Amino acid sequence: MATRSATLALLCISVFFPQLASSQPALPAGAKKLSGEQIRQRLGDRTFRFAVHDANVEVSGTSTWDLKSETVSGDYVWGGRSGKWKKQWKIIDDRNCIGDGGGKPWECQNIFVNGDVYYEVRDDAVIHGVNTPLAK
Numbered sequence: 001m002a003t004r005s006a007t008l009a010l011l012c013i014s015v016f017f018p019q020l021a022s023s024q025p026a027l028p029a030g031a032k033k034l035s036g037e038q039i040r041q042r043l044g045d046r047t048f049r050f051a052v053h054d055a056n057v058e059v060s061g062t063s064t065w066d067l068k069s070e071t072v073s074g075d076y077v078w079g080g081r082s083g084k085w086k087k088q089w090k091i092i093d094d095r096n097c098i099g100d101g102g103g104k105p106w107e108c109q110n111i112f113v114n115g116d117v118y119y120e121v122r123d124d125a126v127i128h129g130v131n132t133p134l135a136k
Helices: 002-016 036-043
Strands: 046-052 059-066 071-078 081-092 095-099 107-114 117-121 127-133
Touching: 036 046, 036 081, 036 095, 036 107, 059 081
Parallel strands: none
Antiparallel strands: 046 059, 046 127, 059 071, 071 081, 081 095, 095 107, 107 117, 117 127
């Protein structure tokens, strides 16, 4: 009986409150992990549209990865706010890392690709963000 009640409760949540149902995307079975060099080749000097999935608020925007200056920048919408952003960029241990400099820790993600979709995956296997390239 408890299992039936729990199943009914989950069904109601997913129907009436879809934002509370699992909005965390799953990594496709065919996704391939990229090496550091592959990350540089595939992200460098390109612009992507991104959506962050592990924040407590909706975050989306664009990111342009500049090989020469080793920076990433773009536009964002965070909750109801919007603006521009810029971070330092480097590859550490085959992970894509961004940071503010000044001795602060780097935020690093593993990068997986499936077709034209790039997944930023944290070390605990949670998907941080999903990125799709914009036309060149």
